[in-house]
């Protein structure tokens with residue numbers, strides 16, 4: 140699967156800040172609602188942290204660098220999600236993305 144690897148310094152900073160926030164509040168995976176292993180190296184195991192986007196970057200490239208669309212996910216969940224649009228909301232997560240849709 141071809142992937143656009145465009146990155147900016149600000150994006151890197153935003154990503155790092157987002158990761159630290161998630162880690163500090165033990166944010167759960169927004170796709171499955173289960174805890175994420177923040178001690179694991181990113182993108183290395185199924186339980187490890189992976190930065191997901193509310194809207195798939197492949198369909199909404201313009202939103203790739205927008206921190207408002209960042210979501211914490213498991214590496215495995217993100218992989219399973221692929222390029223799909225936001226999943227059926229789980230519990231309290233629903234409002235978050237419906238209001239921004």
Ligand SMILES: [Zn+2]
Pocket residue numbers: 168169170171172173212213216
């Ligand atoms: Zn998950």
